[in-house]
Amino acid sequence: MSYPSSSDEIAKQAPESVSKSVESVGNTSLVDPSDALSFPEGGFTAWGTVLGALLIQFCGFGYVSAYGVFQGKHIYFYTQTYLTNSTPSAIAWIGSVNAFLILSVGIVSGRMVDRGAFYPVMKIGCLLQCFFLFMLSLAKPEQYYQASLIFLSQGIGLGFAMGLTNVPSIAVISHHFQRRKAFAMGIVAAGGSLGAIFHPVMLNNLINGRLGFANGVRASAALSGGLLFIANLLMRTRLPPQQKIVSYTRVLKNSSRDGAYICTCVGMAAFEFGYFFESFYLQLDSTLHGLSQGFSFYSNCLSPRQLTILSSGSFIGRLTGGVVAAYVGIPNTIIVSSLISSAVLFAMVGLHSATSVAVIAVSYGVFSGGVVAMMGPLISHLTPEFSHTGARMGIAFATSSAPICGAVLTSHYIWWKAAILAGASEPYQAALSVFG
Template structure:
């Protein structure tokens, strides 16, 4: 996934994305809202510091950031393996909905801690964030290995809260730090870094399935994966370097939030992101369990998540190419619409072919959609100095969707123990696992997210026409 970026990333983001010729139109289309929020920053590229755009330090930093993403968000994306193992073997006294809270809280912590880590990065705390975050991530993984069977709260605290917060400390800074070294190649390098999460989400499920469900068992299997993760994080910390000085003054999130609430297109985008997260986490958490409970070969089911994340990896790599031809809004709308339709297709999951087809296609189109989240918020932001804050706010809102993914599971289980979702709980899944109800619910919310993106584009079109009329009348 793309993640919120701090304002230190903005020092050299003074021009629109080269791959999206319509980005300047978005700024022009938002002319009226810009007047209410202040003047657009006019940054002269000649004033920007010289970027090496290569060299050992720059590429070493990019590789280190790749490894952080591989070991952090890539590990989180493998939670479907734990969901399957916990449900059927290790946490048999807990409901599927209760178990899903572990993964959802983990994802929520990563995204919600992001803005805090971004502000700390702005003030020059990159190395502190890396050291503390990596040490905590290793610590909580080893603590997870000590959890006993049916020790739900031990797993919830270590994997859900602890590991999520630790990854959140390193997630945003590693994406932002590559902007210290690259300008001309920044889009490519950032794509490479974020692809580390997708690569991790391919490798970790295969590794964890073979470790945990193999001879090593849960405790030793988690320790083995923790040892490998620790080694990769150490290499990453040794490779990464900052280059630009801290920002003299951090952007006011309060001011940006107040102005953003008056931007209807931005509000629609945030609501759409939150709704779409529900569908993403439903598939990511339940595809492997769904395939196993439909009687498919166990060894094949273990690779269902790897198939899904392979599609996601390809989607993220091609997202920039697709948006260069279609534009950012159309790419987001198209990919989210197709991904929403594929969630409904999970109703027909019965065979290896259907799992493969759903995994590849949903992974690909959701990968494009997820890969365009940060560019979409950049597209919607008229003031360059507010990009980091706006991305941070939007992803904090989207993190609610990761929890809502768990709330949707409340519909699936009549024995839910969480009072927050109790009023809407029903026997959607029951002990017989009626999957079509879950798929309809998640798909409907994801479709609602697509509708919000369409509203966003409609508002932008109106703004663009209004700005065009105003420019003709004033002769500007």
Template sequence: MLYTDGTAPQEDKEGSDTPEGCQVAKDSDPSLRPHEFPEGGLAAWATTFGAFLVQLCGFGYTTSFGVYQDFYTQHYLTNETSSAISWIGSLNTFLVTAVGLISGSLYDRGYFYHLVIAGSLLQSFSLFMLSLSKPDQYYQIFLAQGIGLGIASGLVYVPSIAVVSHYFRRRRTLAMTFVASGSSLGAVIHPIMLNNLLNGRLGFGNGVRASAGLVSVLLLIACLCMRTRLDPPITPANYITAARKCIRDAPFLFAIAGGLFFQTGFYYPLFFFQLDSIKHGLSITFSFYSLVILNVSNCVARVTSGFIATFTGVPNLIIVATISGGVLTLGMIGLSSLASVVVLGVMYGYFAGLYIAMIAPLVATLTPDLSELGARMGICFFISGFGSLIGTPISGALLTSNYIWWIPALFSGVS
């Protein structure tokens, strides 16, 4: 039998010169018994906290693109259509998951520290480059925010989630949902900060630089906190082999297909909710906080999802979340008042949070061999990520310059 790190159990040798007390101490140290999981401790929770910060700065920043969508549409890229602008955010989102195909494989081969350090440096660099972009220079923003920031977040996304499995088995879902809540907290902090900076005295350049400074500091703390515990497997998971196993794994295939369709419509509220509120005559101040309302509810969902999943099971909970998210997206057709924004924001944010929080635990649940966890996460996130790539540009094209809101809402809700 092999352990998750690829090693075999060692039998105790009789007549060992090791004193009995030292032997007991050695056996009581979880770090020296890789087949057993600490389920806690300083290193475990420090790593979990570091992964939480990575999600806050990575996916949390990506899902705050609704602020940029509104700002670019009305002020900074006025010559571009909503669909063209949404390509920046959708490519960013797609690369976060698509690059996971590479970072997941490298993670399985023991390159965890290389990935998180390189990803953190690239994310900081990309944000500072974004701050130097000029008005109506679409290609500059597309390169820095769409491509650079997307690749950077993708390098750290899968490793920061998967490393938690080094320390937890019984409490893995709870730990992973805590990590996932980092992105929703980031999606609360970043919109508040960006709306006040971009539309305030600092303007675009200095506002983005201030945001980049905060992200850089948090990523530095994350890199200092996270540590691996298990050695990489002797024979790393092969993507071709893992893919062949996935083809014969019906539940895993349905999970991927569901993720693909759901992510096609998932980001429409996140990208267009603030702009939708403004165009329906709500006050600009309140509209700035519409995304915050959605993401606060999203954060609550991610924190509580681990506890709910212990009673419902991960697959059941994610099914409820996807159905409810689709129905509520259709409900955006009726958005017209302050009350409707609050109700839709709270309810959609909660079920969207349940969905995001359950993706990683679902993949872990459907992975019989943990040595393939990085590969399976990469495959799942890569394929389902195509939904996020095409979803919002299609929604933006359906919206048109006349802002016909019911068409993209119908498309996204049905997806």
């Protein structure tokens, strides 16, 4: 995959569409083309936007990682108390739909950011996220209509709301950084891993403590609301929106002719197969392989030790991914991280002890985190026009939102088949990066 050899070349090769957009702004005294095209690469506004975007990811993907609190085997909230008439498979659809919408709604929200609607999209998304969390707290146990209420609020409502904020919070970083974009986006991506560590622990203690389900969810909603409010105060756009509206059909047509971009989308989708498998099934795999009673308990409780280790490793990987990419380049970072992640997934076939689980969790967390952190910068670098950045990110993330390894695992838990499929899929990310 070809990239400019230096940050100076990137700055010089500014997209023509941005120049036209800046020149066509009504009040030219307020917008200087040279100022708009010279990225600040820092400053209070730029790093404030990074912090705000991190908080969006913390309250978005970080909260999704806490779904095991509601579905967990030992906690019985949904399976044994709130949704007694629903099967575990039906309950799992709540979290699956939520995760799918977070990624797929980016097709819409990303395009709206390109058209200058960043602030309305973020405000609506954050307000809806708080609203649906409070709606979830109204659910009562052992009532027929509660299944619909929980699915609508937590599955569809929260998924849609978080989807409105996910891609825009990543795309807005492109307004402030060019040379240090990979590092800045890595910090933003690390917010999701940080939330994946914090939210399950918090909800476990709130719901199992004196507050109970309703007040525990309300407390988490209040915390998320406060953080989202701060995020909206911090995040700022800088580049003007496109003045000449380009139809989404034309964006799709142009993207479909970009071989490097298509390869990247396919590679991201292949990588996500393995990523979802490790995240969803590591704790179940360790339990069924006869680990000690103490470790097995943590496999099924609300704050599973393995997933905490995995999220901690991912946090480190996402932070360091941007630093490494500054020296070796984004493609090389993705290639090495993908290949090592693949090897770790193959190693799940031989999982047999608590030590092996811990090693697999932290190793996969670090190297897969490096790949995840580089997805945003990769799409941004492959976008010739800044005015299409949000749309292209939305399309790329939407194509990687459908995990299938669970179907290969089957109800008989044939681990080697699923592990081999997951491990074999991830090298495609590295191979397609080279091809692109």
